[in-house]
Structures are given as C-alpha cells and as structure tokens.
Amino acid sequence: MQAISDIEQLAEYTAELEDLSKDLAVQNVSYEPWILCPILKASGVNRKFVFVLIFDSPSDDRTRLIGFFPFERVVLHHLVPLSCLRLWADPFNYLNARCDPLIRKGHDYCIEVLLDWFAQEKTHADLINLRGLTDGTSIVRSLTSSLSGKKRLEHIESTIESHLYRRHVNADSYINAVLSKRSQQTLRRYERRLRDLGTVEYADVDECLDIEQLIDEFIDLEDQGWKGKQGVSISAYGHREWVKQLLLDAHSRQRLSLLTMRVDRKLIAARCVLFSKPGSFLFKLTYDEKDIYAKRSPGLLLEFEAIRRMHSDQMMLGHEIDWLDTCSSPHSPIFSRSRSEGLKVRRFIIARSGSVAALAIAMSPYAARAEQLMNGCTRWVRQKVKALTS
Template identity: 30%
Template sequence: MVDIAHQAAINPASAKDVAKSRALVPLIALDTGQWRALAQRAIEPNGYYLPAWELAVSATARGRTDAAALAAFDAPRLIGLMPVISLWRAWKIPLPALVSAHPYGTLCSPLIDRDAPIEAATRLFQQAREAGAHALVLNDVALDGAAMNALNQVLSRDGLKPRILSSYIRASLDARQDGETLLRDALGAKKLKELRRQRHRLEEHGPVVFEVARSPDEIGPALENFLQLEASGWKGKRGTALIQHAGDATFIRRAVPTLAETAQCEIVTLHAGTNPIAAGIVLRHQDRAFFFKLGIDERFARYSPGVQLTLDLTRHLCADPAIASADSTASADHPMINPIWRGRFAIGDVLIPLRRHDPVVALVHAALTGLNAAHETARRVVRRLRK
C-alpha cells in the first residue's frame, strides 16, 4: 500500500481519500474474535451490536446492509466500535455527518471498553474526523448509560456539547427481584387474578406450557414457530413480519442460531396443548437481556397470550442469577409491557459535534429538526386516517 505522506506529495486529494478509507472500514473486515472480546469487556451491554447479530443485519437485512465501522484500537486490542452509515444514506441529507447504523432492535449504544473508556471514546471521535465527518448522529442510545457517559466526558474535555434531538422513556425489568413479588407489585392482586382466570380458560385447549429453547437443535424449530406466529398477526397484515421479506428472514435465521451457540439468544414459547400461541426472541449480553420481538396467535387473543408469555418470561429472567436487568426494546407507552416491567430509562437521538464553532453542525441540526417535524406531522395524519 502506498504511504499516505508520499501519496500526498503526488496527489493531495487522493491521499485524503485514502485516509478516509482507513478511518471507515466495512463491518465484515473487522476481526470477529477482537469484536467478541470487546463485547465481553463493554462498559454497557448492547445485544444488538454483538457481532453475530450485527454482521447478519449488515449482510442481509432489508435496508440495513453494508454498514461501516468506526473502530478504536489500542494496538492490537479493539477498544471501541460504532457501526455507522452516512447522513446521505440515512436520510438523503447531503452534509458531512455519520449516523449510527441501526440494527434490528432499538438500541445503538456503541461498544466501549470498560478498561479504557476515555481513550476509546477519544479515538472513535478522531476516526470520525479522519473520515471527514463534522458530526455524529447517534440514534436510540441510552442517554444515561455508561457508553454515553464516556462520550460525554470526552466532549466536555474538548469543549463540545451534544444536543438531544429527541427522547422517550422505555420500560425495563429489574431482574434482581423475586419474580412473583415484582408481578404482584406491578399488576396488583385483582389483575393477576383475572390473568389466572384467563390462563385456566386457556387450559381448556390443552396443558399450558412455557418452554425456553437454547441449544441450536432446539432453537431452529422454535424460531420457525415464532416467525409463523408473527406473520399470522397484525404485523403480517401490515407486511412488516420478518418472514415476509427474504433479506429479513435470512438475517434472523442466521443470527439466532449463531448466537445460541454462545448462549446469547433464546426463544421463549407458550403452548396450549400442541398449539404454540405466543413466542418471543430474547438476546443476552453480559448481565442484561433484550426482549427483541413478540408474536402471538390472535385466535387466542381473548386469553392475552402475549401478556401470559411475558409473565412467564419475567419469572424466568428473575430466577436466572446471570441476568440483572432486561431491556424491553419497546416504544414509549407500550400498552402491554409498560404495566408489567415498571423500570424506566431514557432513550434518545443525540447530535455530537466533532469540531468547535462549526457552522456545518448547525446545518445538520436544522436539517434533522425539520425532518423530525415532517415525520411527526405524517404520523399524526396516519393516526387520524386510521380513526
């Protein structure tokens, strides 16, 4: 490879392009062993940036392929990783900024080495600058999480201030509590009695059994049950079920068994007799679980199968000493999960300037503010039409 300094003397523009190409690398070019080791040392868990998951997303998932990476090294160790795409690719905005590459799953907190958080954050920002970016846009990050805290420390040191573009509060589970006590405190005796009554009615269709598939042999059939349940409900009617799109189906069939090999994914299923009536995919990273998706058989809707499954999942996670908390990865005010999982944390989109007094950052902020306003107007119109 031609040395950058030598190439600069011959062709400055070309050398700049070479420097940019070194700053941003394809995700598939990263050493997966280094990536897995970083995930084990990450200051904050993020199951959606585990290599088996994110590589499957970037290789095949609809609209999410070919992400690049900002990668921070303390040679030879990987100490920071932030999957990204350009602002143009994200929203067709022609400004020099990078946006967190959105995995399937609403969490984009970067992986930062707990043994070197400040150095990792510093080098990630430097890589972004070398890639030509004037700003970073981090979508769906835990605003008070350890990863964002490390980024904020470096920004404060450098006299830079992030801007929160939007935020909401998301449900989580404190799995260190006794499951039965937690459910009684969350739902109350009257609601639990009604749910037990529904479960007894459900038993008329056969024994109600909660199953957890963990091994690669178990998880394949469980995944197919989940995909069929998801497609049979409202997601299938809207055309958003995973199995309805070849790339999405390929991604999930690749990611789930691979993660199961390292005990980082399980599928929970509720059966009524021979019928699977509800199923969910759960990722595991360090001491945190991530409730990815839920599918139900709507023929059994009167028995609240999604709630019944979530009650059993809550007991399951609370009984597991390896799990301290669980992220619902749900939207704000989710009607099913919020009454059950009463923990809360803030999720938001953050604009990070990479240079002081940079007018480009103001342009990026204005463009994103206008885009958010347009999206909110569109959502209000859609809600009215549905009514």
C-alpha cells in the first residue's frame, strides 16, 4: 500500500491505473487516469490530495495495482475544525459526485485494508468520508460488512437518489414503462412542432466528418445558455482546451458519444456520454434556450432519441451497453421523467471510536436539525420585517 499527495507523482502510475480500469468490480469512468488527471490539474490549486494505491503481489513477484482511492483533505466544517479525507469528486460537476473507488474484480478486501490503515492513525486525519458510492455493489457490501466487524471505528451513513437508465427488451417497452400514454402524445406533439421549424436530424460521432468542429459547437452551445450566464459552463471556467482534448481522447478510445439534434442543420441540442462498458456515464446535456426552441423541449426529445438508440445494437449508444448513469442531481426535471429506475448513492463518514470526531458525527443529525430550525427562523424573521416595512 502506498499513499502519495502529488498529482505529478500520481501520473507515474498511469499504466497501472489503465490496467486496473480494464478489470473493475464497479465501473467509474471519472477515476480513470485519462479523465481524472486533467480534472485534478484544473481543480488542484490550493487543494490537498491523498492518493491511496493498494498493490497485490502475485506468484511471479510483480506488484499489481488492485485498489485506488483518491482523497481530498478538507476540514469537516468551519465551526468544527476536524481534518477529513473525503473521496474526491469533480468540483465542476462534469461527472457529478460518482466516487466508487477503482477496485479490481475479486479484490474487495481492499476496503478492509483501507479501514485498517485509517484505524491505525496513519492518515493524520480525524475522519474519512466515503461518499458517492453506488448502492448494491460489492464495494458497498464489503464496506458495510467490514464496518460491522470493527469496534475501533464508528460511522454514520446517508443515502441520496439519482437517476439510471437500464435497457429493456426494446425501446417501446422502456418508453411505455416510464411515460404515460398522455405524456407520449405530448412528446410527439413537441416533435411535430419542432419539425414545423425545419428538417430535424439526429446524429452521433460515427456520422460526423469533423469531430473537432462538433466538440467546439457543443461547447459553444452550452456557453450560450444559463450556465454561460452564471459562469459555470466549460468556457466560463476556462476549460475549453483541456475538455476538448479530453473528448478527443475519448473519441480516439471509441468511448465517446456526442448525440446531436439539428433543425435545418442548426445545432439545437447535444448530449455527451462517456462509455465504460457495459455501462455509460452522462457528461453533459445542453440545448438552445431560445423560446422558439425551448418551448418544444429539445432536451427531452434528445433524451428519448438516445433511449431509442440505446436499445439498438447497431447504434453506438446501444452496442454492448446495458445502462446509463445520468450523474445528475435528484431533482433534475428531465431525468426524473426519463429514467427507468432510481439509483441510490450512499455516503459513509467514519471516525475512530472514542475520539472527538466520533462525538462530532454522533451529534451531526442533531446539528443538521438545529441548522434547519435556525434557517426556518431566519426566513420567518425576514418575512415579518419585510411585511412591516412594505
């Protein structure tokens, strides 16, 4: 086992990480080195990292990487200055908070190794936050089993729900399962109204002659919408060049889908997905927000075109693909309508028994409730003051 803190030093293990990524217990494209390293470099200013690498020694005496846990060292709360190792999550929400560590199939005992390392106080951290873990996986089962058998550690856990597309027998079966007849009629009406504006065409990267131009169009379209206005688009972050290179790299690896909708050749909506077979992960969805297009729901129409393609082995989105993780927030209006099922994402905050940190996490549910009450009181006071002064 090795713990390093330098991004450049992590890059020395690229070959080992690439090999590990080919044989994972749980897929997580955001921790694969060709994606992780560029985002780390873009976000790494004033951040402190701890990268835990766990090795095996097979009979031929060559070490083999079997586990990878990228942590960021943070303070639990500005009022509770306890140090915490938190599984790293992309701060720009390109792949929203998917934090399943890279563990080789059949080596879930890496979780036990990690917990022993933390319990022995070698981390110089008071807490460890294993967040963004997909529920129902061998990693979560191993973690819950290990925690139940360790009296030296205490923990609290919580769950949120995201959105998953899981392939059905065919596209009609999927759509009938997620949309009522009335909603399907509404969707067809949106498409007819869109076709009134011109010829509607869908295409993916395998139908594109100039991938660089397509990526530029995609980035520009996002920047023209609300994300650009609020300073959270790829261009607004100043990430155009490295994100473009990342998507070109994904394309060269045959792991990129960039499905587009055009009306009379004008780009109206685009949807970027990264493959990690048998699954896939949504990178970004964007569409033209002008009223003439937005009221025809181009984003939702593009999602259901993607769902149709997901059910065709002849299409990029369907070839050897069984599911798509939307990597979205629980309240997304588009994905809550188009998902086939909820995807539970779990978080475990762990402390050593008898420590101040253990007391802090034991009190955290009460602190959260107190904060809610304080926020409620603050809103009530503001409303009263506003009523008196208006």
